[in-house]
Amino acid sequence: MDDLERELRELSAWLRTPDPPDVTARVRARLAAPAPRRRRWRLFLAAALTAVVVAVLPPGRAALADAAAGLLRFAGIAIVTTPAPVSPTGTPSPLPSQRPAAVSEAQRKVRFPIRVPAKLGPPEQVFVADPDATGAHRVATLLYRGGALRIDAFDGRLDLAFHKGTSATGVSWVQVDGEFGVWVEAPHEVAYVDRAGAVRVETARLAASTLIWQMGGVSYRIEGDLTRPEAIEIARSLR
Template sequence: MGDLERELRDLSAWLETPDPPEVTARVRAQLTAPARRRRRWRSYAVAALVALLVAVLPPGRGALADAVAGLLRFAGVSVATSPAELPTGTPSPLPAQRTTTLDEAQRAVRFPIRLPAKLGTPEQVLVADPDGAGRYRVATLLYGGGTLRIDAFDGRLDLAFHKETSRPADWVQVNRDFAVWVGGPHTLAYVDRAGEVRVETARLAASTLIWQVGGVSYRLEGDLSKPEAIEIAGSLR
């Protein structure tokens, strides 16, 4: 319960629940009370705050409550906190992945591709996983010889990536909106349109920030600190 209570306390600070405010205040007070006073409140305080999360977060954000089961689903990415076996061998690329230009990539996807002002124009652009109409599901921007990447995709409906990590994800903010930080190396695999995890794509990923802008999901991955990643994400234009 220790990790769960800590994460719920962090999330409680972001709650905006004007109706009814006394419920939120009571839950917050119990979550920050001394241990001897929390014991008798613990079970229903956690349940109450999870219920509040589902009720007050914007549409699509209620899935954050999945964290209580050790599985977080956010912005089209699932993050499982468990001892993960590191992938071996060379990972396969995403389905039908190909190199293209930035302009062509914008025409090939169904969502706007935004660039981070902190990084500028990408050195290379990839698109992957086309549908029956030839529109691609994922656009990838590569920097630093491929050591820094941003994956952009529509995360409102389906999962696109699955992460396995031995450390819990951190709740952070990008431009005052929810984001998820996974610090350190972890296993990353692609989830296809049928919802199946493509194990052949599994690879060891670097630290990652996950966030959304206008219904479009972004994964920023690279050798970055948490503040550096948040600054880059906040510069998306």
């Protein structure tokens, strides 16, 4: 509990909440209730606190990740942890309706700003993918180093867009310009989640190390043969 208490105190600096209502009278009434009722209240309170911690606390230990049943949803990406390394299933294919585009054209095709990392310069290739009925595409991808390094961007307010499978020891929390981010070690499986919420197994492939974070309501993932400091430096250079 000492470690958990310390993490909760550190979390307080990240939370922005309105002034809480005065619940003194209700708490006193609960404490004065008969023993069975108090026990139910304490169990409820413990369960609620656990749910809040799992939802908002960046886990510093594998135990908290396990408390979420091995599933982490962050920035439009689902990360499923398993005891052993995973391998991709199916034959990899492009994202749905993926097509090449210049940066200026890609910007017109998506509803979020496309930012280019100053650390890397202009991308070698740009793709947009998964259009809706209006023609607005869900994902923009920038490719570098012959496609070995990629940056995927998509509206973070949308439903899940990517699904990852990795070992339980391969995920850690990081900070990108003061915001939460997730670092996923290589190797791991990544597949695309379509607009209906189904995991597109045919897109599954073995991914390199990946940094996931959000900025201005947009979700990003940098994938490539990078160290964690290198990936964070690239992320901070997005303009």
